[in-house]
């Protein structure tokens with residue numbers, strides 16, 4: 254169902270008017286008159302299929318308490334430039350074994366936001382079996398932010414109960430994600446691979462003020478440049494990660510800043526991992542002002558020896574880690590955890606700045622190797 258809430262022109266900003274004057278790629282019949290006037294409507298949808306069908310005709314799309322049928326994507330891809338999408342009330346998804354995504358958005362200068370009290374409930378309990386993407390039920394990924402361009406934003410969403418990975422940010426350029434909450438705490442031990450933000454092949458991405466409770470990486474950057482993660486709160490997961498880097502189509506990570514965040518009750522704090530035998534590069538990464546508490550495995554872990562998702566213990570030099578800054582990383586790990594572990598191949602880690610690092614409470618590793626000058630375990 255689509256309701257045209259206001260005739261176009263009413264209350265639209267100058268920017269929206271300019272966007273509205275662009276040629277319309279498609280238009281639902283019921284909006285024909287509006288299109289003839291080259292104006293786009295504000296539309297409220299209570300049905301997923303209707304929203305996907307008429308999306309290109311609307312300047313603002315309100316997704317009002319939608320129950321998305323099982324096995325389907327709430328599809329907001331290929332939106333008209335400058336479209337605003339607003340989640341209102343509770344959005345839910347039905348159960349089916351499939352790989353998703355539950356929601357997908359793409360376009361230029363797109364603004365996705367949530368009204369006060371919004372909730373996107375992935376209904377994860379129906380899928381959680383402790384196996385994530387490694388087996389058991391096929392689980393849908395949640396939120397694809399792929400091919401967003403221009404100056405796009407995602408803000409104020411409250412996401413709960415993700416079946417498996419939550420945000421996939423891929424092939425995006427110029428995206429700000431602010432004040433998003435991801436709460437997967439209901440999954441407990443049955444949650445697996447519930448990454449909060451996975452980023453690949455993307456440029457100029459800023460994630461600020463994220464509040465995450467999950468069971469895998471809070472952030473995982475596999476490739477991309479110009480990426481900032483700041484003001485985040487992560488708990489229950491695997492920490493703030495770069496990698497694994499190598500073995501994909503895009504194996505370059507550069508110009509990354511991860512700052513002013515806290516990580517608690519997690520397997521790791523700061524983590525960089527690269528793939529054994531692969532090629533690529535990790536250059537210009539800064540971790541600054543990160544506070545750790547109750548970390549169960551490693552406070553800081555940097556290793557060049559991953560293979561099939563596990564460390565081999567033998568690092569290789571094909572993905573060098575250069576111009577790394579580790580500054581102001583403080584806090585405590587569990588008594589049986591390791592404070593810091595660095596496993597570099599000979600000559601494959603260089604140009605590091607290492608300052609104000611105080612990770613305590615755990616063991617000192619005896620296996621660190623090929624540390625660049627300044628760094629210490």
Ligand SMILES: *[C@@H]1O[C@H](CO)[C@@H](O)[C@H](O)[C@H]1NC(C)=O
Pocket residue numbers: 404
């Ligand atoms: C991007 O959008 C934000 C929010 O609408 C605005 O504050 C900012 O100036 C925009 N940036 C550019 C480069 O247009």
Ligand SMILES: *[C@@H]1O[C@H](CO)[C@@H](O)[C@H](O)[C@H]1NC(C)=O
Pocket residue numbers: 489517518519520547548549
């Ligand atoms: C420490 O973190 C683990 C998860 O890594 C959690 O199970 C445990 O309850 C936490 N301990 C405290 C004292 O919060």
